[in-house]
Amino acid sequence: MQARYFTINDYPQGMPQPELFELHSTELPALQDGEVRIRNIWLSVDPYMRGRMSGVTTYIEPFELNAPLEGAAVGEVIESRDPRFSEGDKVRHMGGWRDIAQLDADTLEALPSIEVPEQAYLGVLGMPGMTAWTGLNEIAKMREGDNVLVSAASGAVGSLAVQLAKAKGGTVVGIAGAPEKLEWLESHGIKAVSYRGKDAQQLSEDLKQACPEGFDVYYENVGGDCLEAALDNLRVGARIAVCGLIADYNATRPSTAPGNLAIILIRRVRMQGFIIFDHWSHYPQFLEEVGPKVAKGEIDYEETIEDGLESTPDAFLKLFEGANKGKMLVRL
Amino acid sequence: MQARYFTINDYPQGMPQPELFELHSTELPALQDGEVRIRNIWLSVDPYMRGRMSGVTTYIEPFELNAPLEGAAVGEVIESRDPRFSEGDKVRHMGGWRDIAQLDADTLEALPSIEVPEQAYLGVLGMPGMTAWTGLNEIAKMREGDNVLVSAASGAVGSLAVQLAKAKGGTVVGIAGAPEKLEWLESHGIKAVSYRGKDAQQLSEDLKQACPEGFDVYYENVGGDCLEAALDNLRVGARIAVCGLIADYNATRPSTAPGNLAIILIRRVRMQGFIIFDHWSHYPQFLEEVGPKVAKGEIDYEETIEDGLESTPDAFLKLFEGANKGKMLVRL
Incomplete structure (x- = not known):
């Protein structure tokens, strides 16, 4: 054959x-x-x-x-x-x-x-979904009512992360680009912020407007300006789950790292990278929790x-x- | 009066x-x-x-x-x-x-x-000592045998951090500048690496030579090139306790952040800022553990x-x- x-x-x-x-x-x-x-x-x-x-x-x-x-x-x-x-x-x-x-x-x-x-x-019930769930729950240890920011929020991982975050309350903000992605986010009760045509400072200001109290959790898929803008808007004790840094994947030079990394110290932030393969033993728990919601159409x-x-x-x-x-x- | x-x-x-x-x-x-x-x-x-x-x-x-x-x-x-x-x-x-x-x-x-x-x-039994002990134990969760890197390793905080780390085994490397500081480190069984006249890449190579297997814990007092060089030499699952970023304290421009922050993702690193005032309730435990060692002259x-x-x-x-x-x- x-x-x-x-x-x-x-x-x-x-x-x-x-x-x-x-x-x-x-x-x-x-x-x-x-x-x-x-x-x-x-x-x-x-x-x-x-x-x-x-x-x-x-x-x-x-x-x-x-x-x-x-x-x-x-x-x-x-x-x-x-x-x-x-x-x-x-x-x-x-x-x-x-x-x-x-x-x-x-x-x-x-x-x-x-x-x-x-x-x-x-x-949604495979690697990307499991990644969203693990990042929020195991890495960022999201609590009820936490304000959550997600970059690449309409992607395979981000789109589930925003919905799981929204279900636990708090203000959820998603960063995306195209107008139809922003619309999709807004239609699910997520505050949508576009990164297009903005430097880190402008993005930071827009995030502040979307969530003036700041974020307890940042679900990071992008890096670069998104990370810098997010750091500006973290609350004391915030947690960053670093799932991806797609801004850098095709970079031929060292990435433009955030100039405000001192916020990790000043606001006692925990920033943690993770790889889903390390956490696959939790897949049955994820499937039990998220699977029925997908089957019932509660997750888009x-x-x-x-x-x-x-x-x-x-x-x-x-x-x-x-x-x-x-x-x-x-x-x- | x-x-x-x-x-x-x-x-x-x-x-x-x-x-x-x-x-x-x-x-x-x-x-x-x-x-x-x-x-x-x-x-x-x-x-x-x-x-x-x-x-x-x-x-x-x-x-x-x-x-x-x-x-x-x-x-x-x-x-x-x-x-x-x-x-x-x-x-x-x-x-x-x-x-x-x-x-x-x-x-x-x-x-x-x-x-x-x-x-x-x-x-040694006040705020700086308590900071060293908390960063290693509570934040970086140092384990027996971990390889540990400390920047500003002969300072008030760093000099206790290297000794506490050394007592728990593993290779301990300290970054410092002046020759007498390097000598002091070596005399306590700490591998000393000078940052003087080196860019991040040179410093990184010297750290690799001092500890080819890489570090499980980085006790960060400095930031800048030290952080970049340290990131290069972390092992999978490493923890960074961010105690200070003295390189930036007098900066009038945003700091030159590390270009290799993606290592946090690739090696699943946890990087956590802390402020000792949040942890002061552990002071009696610190005093009980470290006080007698200081009194007996076991800590220099x-x-x-x-x-x-x-x-x-x-x-x-x-x-x-x-x-x-x-x-x-x-x-x-």
């Missing part, structure tokens, strides 16, 4: 170009004992993948050059030589960026039984969908233009 | 000049019920006082212009109208920057009975002493030139 997959041919500096990605076709070897063959239905593209294209080990190994790229995916079992999986089973796994995946059965998860569209397990999640395996690199690159609302997915 | 005291006549930008300080003399009013009159013996000058000269409320109210400055002091009661204190008692209080203090008895502490020189209660603490009330502004200004080894004190 033929499988098609993407590779990268270099570790790029700066913003990756479409030429970086190469589509290959190969004849799959015969299935071995303990292996499963899956026809992928949904592929996930995520900002963290940029880190795996840098050639250095950060919190996760770099992608291997000219080998199939990896990423979360949902698919259907088409052949199984493992007793745990049968033809027709829906599974989640890390063999994305390809149409047919042939994997060790130990690396597959059966999809949970909550009644949601299957691609939700790549978004957006998807931006590109069609066809060939569109995967484009879908990935669009993440850095802010072109996605909610979770960016590729449908095969 | 006449008392002499210092005031400031302005809130300065940048490094304060000696002309900022004015020495006054006044006739003290008669002692009221509940008041105590103290002849000061030791005055403390501390970097945090710079913050009180900025005219803005940070974590502590600014000094009032043309009113007696405040600061920790140890003195002897010369007259009391409160049953808790008698002539001859040694007390610690905040009525420093003056020779005779007349204070509400509620604001005085009798000196603890541990047999140490009385000025130790302004240094240095003092830099200036003589005479008139020298107080100079003693304070020298803190920002790194002219002190250990605690800077004024003896009256």
